[in-house]
Amino acid sequence: MIELRSVHFAYPGAQRLLRGANLVIRPGEVVALAGPNGAGKSTLLRIAAGLLAPSEGEALLDGRPVESWSRVARAKQLAYVAQSPKTPEEWRVSEIVELGDYPHREQPPAPRPLAIRLEEVRTRLGLATVWERRADSLSGGEAQKVSLARALVQDTPNLVLDEPASHLDLANQMVLFRSLSELATQGRSVLLATHDVNLSRLFGQRLVLLNGEGIVKPMPEGAEEQGRLLRQAFGVAFRPVELSGTLCWFPDPRGENPAEATAYSGAREDGGPKGPGGR
Amino acid sequence: MRARERWALGLAAACAAGTFAAAMTLGLPGTTGGLAARILWSVRLPEALTALIVGGGLGLSGLLFQLVLRNPLADPYVLGVAGGSTFAAVAATLFLGTAAAGGGMALRGAAALVGGLLTLAGLMKLAGGKPETLLLGGVVANTAFAAGARMLTVWLSPEQLAYVTTFLVGFIPTPPAAIPLLLGIPCLYTLARFMPRGRGLDLLLLADDEARATGLEVERVRREALLLATVLAAAAVTLCGMLGFVGLVVPHLARLTAGRRHRVLVPASFLLGAAFLLAALTAGKLVGGSWLAPVGVYTSLVGAPVFLVLLVRSSRRELP
Numbered sequence: 001m002i003e004l005r006s007v008h009f010a011y012p013g014a015q016r017l018l019r020g021a022n023l024v025i026r027p028g029e030v031v032a033l034a035g036p037n038g039a040g041k042s043t044l045l046r047i048a049a050g051l052l053a054p055s056e057g058e059a060l061l062d063g064r065p066v067e068s069w070s071r072v073a074r075a076k077q078l079a080y081v082a083q084s085p086k087t088p089e090e091w092r093v094s095e096i097v098e099l100g101d102y103p104h105r106e107q108p109p110a111p112r113p114l115a116i117r118l119e120e121v122r123t124r125l126g127l128a129t130v131w132e133r134r135a136d137s138l139s140g141g142e143a144q145k146v147s148l149a150r151a152l153v154q155d156t157p158n159l160v161l162d163e164p165a166s167h168l169d170l171a172n173q174m175v176l177f178r179s180l181s182e183l184a185t186q187g188r189s190v191l192l193a194t195h196d197v198n199l200s201r202l203f204g205q206r207l208v209l210l211n212g213e214g215i216v217k218p219m220p221e222g223a224e225e226q227g228r229l230l231r232q233a234f235g236v237a238f239r240p241v242e243l244s245g246t247l248c249w250f251p252d253p254r255g256e257n258p259a260e261a262t263a264y265s266g267a268r269e270d271g272g273p274k275g276p277g278g279r
Numbered sequence: 280m281r282a283r284e285r286w287a288l289g290l291a292a293a294c295a296a297g298t299f300a301a302a303m304t305l306g307l308p309g310t311t312g313g314l315a316a317r318i319l320w321s322v323r324l325p326e327a328l329t330a331l332i333v334g335g336g337l338g339l340s341g342l343l344f345q346l347v348l349r350n351p352l353a354d355p356y357v358l359g360v361a362g363g364s365t366f367a368a369v370a371a372t373l374f375l376g377t378a379a380a381g382g383g384m385a386l387r388g389a390a391a392l393v394g395g396l397l398t399l400a401g402l403m404k405l406a407g408g409k410p411e412t413l414l415l416g417g418v419v420a421n422t423a424f425a426a427g428a429r430m431l432t433v434w435l436s437p438e439q440l441a442y443v444t445t446f447l448v449g450f451i452p453t454p455p456a457a458i459p460l461l462l463g464i465p466c467l468y469t470l471a472r473f474m475p476r477g478r479g480l481d482l483l484l485l486a487d488d489e490a491r492a493t494g495l496e497v498e499r500v501r502r503e504a505l506l507l508a509t510v511l512a513a514a515a516v517t518l519c520g521m522l523g524f525v526g527l528v529v530p531h532l533a534r535l536t537a538g539r540r541h542r543v544l545v546p547a548s549f550l551l552g553a554a555f556l557l558a559a560l561t562a563g564k565l566v567g568g569s570w571l572a573p574v575g576v577y578t579s580l581v582g583a584p585v586f587l588v589l590l591v592r593s594s595r596r597e598l599p
Contacts, residue, residue, distance in 0.1 A: 046488065049488075050492075051488045051491055051492060072494040074494070075492060076494075080488065080492035081489065082486045082489050084486065085485070086486045086489070088481075088484035090534075091484070091539050095539065099482060099485065099493065102479070102494055102495065103493060103494035106494075147489070150489075150493075154493065160492075
């Protein structure tokens with residue numbers, strides 16, 4: 001279980017980024033954190049993973065302050081994938097994924113054998129075709145899956161993933177979100193940052209928003225409240241579309257951002273359905 | 280350990296053993312009986328042991344510098360660490376004399392270590408974590424230290440000057456066997472520290488946060504690796520002076536044969552470094568025929584083209 005209690009944070013010499021953020025991810029839950037660029041999503045995730053100390057407030061891992069865990073004990077409880085992960089060049093995919101076993105080299109050993117965990121992530125993330133390929137020959141999306149696989153081999157009850165879908169194609173995004181739901185049903189807590197406000201909700205996962213005020217807000221129930229919160233967080237208008245019983249939201253190019261709206265209507269008057277700021 | 284890694288380690292060990300045997304026996308003057316045995320035991324053995332330990336140490340030092348600084352061009356000589364050590368050792372010679380054994384050696388060793396550490400610390404502070412700045416600063420520092428060392432030679436006595444010249448060229452001395460064995464301690468410690476936990480070094484190739492979240496004490500391991508790399512380089516300089524290209528080329532050769540995992544790369548770098556320097560020592564004896572071969576010249580003569588080949592090879596591979 002991951003818990004943040006009124007977390008405040010400011011980088012040295014900069015404005016306060018987080019101002020009392022609260023968030024709980026219980027076992028069996030996937031929580032997607034969305035918000036504008038620079039709102040502090042990565043910072044919040046790093047605090048939750050114990051990689052950054054909050055200025056005020058506390059981060060708990062399974063009920064204990066995250067900084068009170070030893071590095072190895074924490075690594076057996078929580079795995080983390082950075083926003084820009086590094087896949088060591090000239091290493092084979094299988095070797096990189098195996099690095100996730102590092103904390104289990106120390107006592108007590110992992111509950112499940114490494115070979116089984118490796119086989120599991122290979123199948124789950126569809127890595128069989130690239131398994132023996134070198135990392136410097138992978139595409140951005142493949143490399144992202146390899147980093148995720150490394151974290152999954154760590155076999156921890158808690159996962160913190162910083163934009164794990166940013167380089168994935170649409171099919172792989174589906175694979176990822178489905179996998180995360182499956183992992184949650186095994187009792188794991190998953191916290192991820194994302195720019196997609198719909199996909200996680202389509203898989204029945206909880207969406208929370210980090211707005212410019214540095215606090216975490218859950219996605220409300222009603223359509224009107226949802227639209228208002230999204231507009232307030234991102235500064236553009238959204239339009240809803242209902243899909244399989246879930247209200248999905250898409251930014252409206254003719255919305256209330258004045259610059260965008262003018263460019264769009266200008267393009268239309270020229271006589272063609274061109275996109276915003278059309279040529 | 281995989282088949283390829285076992286094979287590569289076996290090959291590296293065979294290279295080290297073969298070059299050790301060659302350094303012991305090739306080019307022995309045609310004497311028989313007692314004299315040959317005496318040369319073997321009191322000259323060839325300490326020389327070969329020195330080359331083994333210093334070469335292995337430089338291989339390890341280069342590997343650790345390249346890993347921690349995430350730069351395949353890093354090596355104690357490029358980084359100015361060896362330059363700082365050399366300058367300090369020459370300065371110590373000026374003030375303390377050339378006594379190779381006992382206190383003189385220990386003091387020169389201490390001076391080399393302090394010189395190397397201060398250079399590294401100063402450059403790291405100046406570069407502020409930027410690898411390019413660190414490398415460029417190292418090149419500049421090396422040149423400055425070389426000039427400084429040459430300037431000091433003005434005040435040296437002829438005897439000291441002869442010694443310092445061999446030192447600046449790079450040579451393998453014939454010290455009492457105890458001294459190379461003593462300097463083997465940092466090598467053994469490095470091997471013992473990083474071989475079974477080679478995986479910890481592997482994690483330094485990930486993003487820092489990811490390595491931390493995988494359970495690695497990133498800062499501690501990095502600090503330890505830098506300190507050991509500097510101690511190994513200073514030990515090499517204390518005994519043998521400037522031996523260019525060993526620390527630069529050997530880790531590349533190790534990666535080429537033994538793959539990327541540090542549990543194998545650490546021993547492979549030691550063995551290949553030892554083999555490289557032993558081969559240079561033997562070549563020096565065969566070609567020059569002198570007692571005190573300019574081994575540093577041979578390591579550079581062989582190391583430079585090998586490194587160029589590796590460089591061209593890797594840059595070609597990056598082209599589309």
